[in-house]
Amino acid sequence: MIGTHPLTPAAxxxxxxxxxxxxxxxxxxxxLPVAAVAWVMLGVAAGxxxxxxx
Amino acid sequence: xxxxxxxxxSPVPPAPRIWLxxxxxxxxxxxxxAGRPLxxxxxxxxxxxxxxxxxxxxxPLQFGFEMGTGVRTFMPxxxxxxxxxxxxxxxxxxxxxxxxxxxxxGRALMPLARARHGDPAGWDRLLARQLRxxxxxxxxxxxxxxxxxxxxxxxxx
Numbered sequence: 001m002i003g004t005h006p007l008t009p010a011a012x013x014x015x016x017x018x019x020x021x022x023x024x025x026x027x028x029x030x031x032l033p034v035a036a037v038a039w040v041m042l043g044v045a046a047g048x049x050x051x052x053x054x
Numbered sequence: 055x056x057x058x059x060x061x062x063x064s065p066v067p068p069a070p071r072i073w074l075x076x077x078x079x080x081x082x083x084x085x086x087x088a089g090r091p092l093x094x095x096x097x098x099x100x101x102x103x104x105x106x107x108x109x110x111x112x113x114p115l116q117f118g119f120e121m122g123t124g125v126r127t128f129m130p131x132x133x134x135x136x137x138x139x140x141x142x143x144x145x146x147x148x149x150x151x152x153x154x155x156x157x158x159x160g161r162a163l164m165p166l167a168r169a170r171h172g173d174p175a176g177w178d179r180l181l182a183r184q185l186r187x188x189x190x191x192x193x194x195x196x197x198x199x200x201x202x203x204x205x206x207x208x209x210x211x
Contacts, residue, residue: 004172009181012167013188017195024199035206039149041199042140043156044163046133049192051164 013048020045063142072208075143079200082136086193089186091132099126131189133196140200144207 007015020041027037063071085092105120106113120126137157141150171177181188 004170005167006172007167008184009164009167009177010184010187010191013191016163017191020195021198024202035149035203036152038199038203038206039141039145039152040156040159042137042196042203043153043158044160045156045192045196045199046131046137046153047157047160048163049131049133049160049189049196050127050129051161 016048017045064146068207071143072204075140076204078139078143079136079197079204082132082139083193083197083200086131086133086136087190087197089190091130091189092135094132094135096129097126100128130185131192133189133192136196136200140203144203 005012024034024038024041027034082092105117108116134157137153141153145153168174168177168181
């Protein structure tokens, strides 16, 4: 069973954004097309940013 | 859809498109990072809950589509607009599909994080206070990624 986490929304966002940045900047070292990953990550950042809306 | 529209601008040479994207995104993201998102057109309405009850399948599907794609919602940041700009000017159909998949994943991530929080009601209160910071952090991640895309398109990476 997955437990709960104590992160605040801002802290959770920081973790998510760090993951985005880490993925984008380390991906050239991985056997993945950097452009494809970058496009997905752009979408993730945009989608996440409006998900706190009422 | 933005990816398909990108096909219309494809006859324009890459250099002007890269410059237009870079300048437009710099302005938009500058305002985001300053905590003052540009007031761009959006459908400032919520999807009514009774949409879900209209039918067993179509209702929930319509609710999920409208909410998930941001067709009918409140947008506290202009990052979806920035996403359309970069997909139209520098992307195309493939990048548009990838960005759309990422957008949907990003939309799902926040409710998932809320659901796994020990105090979801407390999360809502904190989010109301931290919404601007959340927007700035997302803008920073978007900017870093957009720089990567623009640098790659212009042959710098």
